Amino acid sequence: MLEINDIHVTYGRLRALKGVSLSVRQGEIVCLIGPNGAGKSTTLAAVAGGVVPHRGTIVLDGKPLAAGRPEQTARLGLSLVPEGRHVFGTLTVAENLRVATYMRRDRAAVAADYERVLNLFPRLKERIGSPGGRLSGGEQQMLVIARALLTRPRLLLVDEPSLGLAPKIVDQVYEILLAARKAEGLTLLINEQSSHRILKHADRVYVIRNGHIRLHDDAAKLADGEAIKRAYFGFGDEPAAADEPEEEAA
Template sequence: MLEVNGISTYYGNIQALHDVSLKVDEGEIITLIGANGAGKTTTLLSISGITQPKHGEILFRGEPVHRAKPERLVKDGLVQVPEGRHIFPYLTVAENLDLGAFLRKDKDRIRKDLEHVYDLFPRLAERRHQQGGTLSGGEQQMLAISRALMARPKLLLLDEPSLGLAPIIVQQIFEIIEKLNKEDGMTIFLVEQNANLALKIAHRGYVMETGRITLEDKAEKLLSNEDVRKAYLGI
């Protein structure tokens, strides 16, 4: 579904990514782990068209998209949930979800997807008329994910969904991510500092250090890799 081939991305004269290559097959959960500042978010921003790479190419469903605008990618089914959630705080839960479907015209399907989102996150259904900014951090993360789901993603990019959340909420969020993959068949690219949780639900994983992919393997093998355990799992 996604191929990233040798991309290098810069912020001004500072190179953030160095010849990064990875792939995501349809139906997989892929995780990208690494320390803070390793380049994980820049990788997602490069894929979603927000920060275009200077070199290399990105193919989404076989088509080159490394020069495409973000709104076109969303319409094509490549949708990102940003780090820090970035919901619209003065709009209600329902209005935030409506904006997730902004590019869609299939009104009947939108209504069904809204029902599905409320089934996944009953707390949002209870708070549908509440302003987004008054929700708890966990509820805002649920809203950010749900807003992305309203765009009907074929590939869902998740950037640090556990950031700043209580452990019990993190567990709930990860159970939903796994459910979206197993029951809805959604392909997911997960960037996450909580390497232990991410690798437990992923099929394959990549390790990033200072803007470079340094290791890739099946998730269970990365979980048992001694270097990964020492560096990222605290073991």
């Protein structure tokens, strides 16, 4: 469904992605795991059209995506849930959700979309009249995911949904993502800083460090966490690769 081929992204002189390739098949949950600063958010932003790679291609359903066109990627069924759970603190849950659909005129379809999405999130239904700022971190994460689902994506990109959440809540968020996949035929590409806890929910895992993919495999084959740890921290790399200096962009 999604194929990222050898993309390079720079910010000024900083090379954030140095040839990242990654693929996601229809219906999969793929996790991109790596330490802070590895290039995870940049990878999702490149797919969503928020940053423009200076090399490489991104292909969706066999067709190359035009770089830097977020409105086009949204039309093609891609939705990004950015990191940081941006809810409107003074707006209620219902109002936060309405933000996703206020441009739409197909009232009946919008109502059906609310019904469908809220059925996945019983907790949000209970809190529908509460201000977004009063929700717990886990509830806010569910709210931003629900808001994204209202745009009927086929491919959902989620940036660090687990960050700062208690382990039990992380499981709840993933259970909802799994339920959404089942109910909506959703495909998921998810960034995480840690593979702990999420490995059991993922189909495949990529490990990124310092702008390079270091490892990718079926989650089941990585279950003991050893290979991930080595790739994540660079244990066993050539010394030059482990302490690779930040080269300047050409």
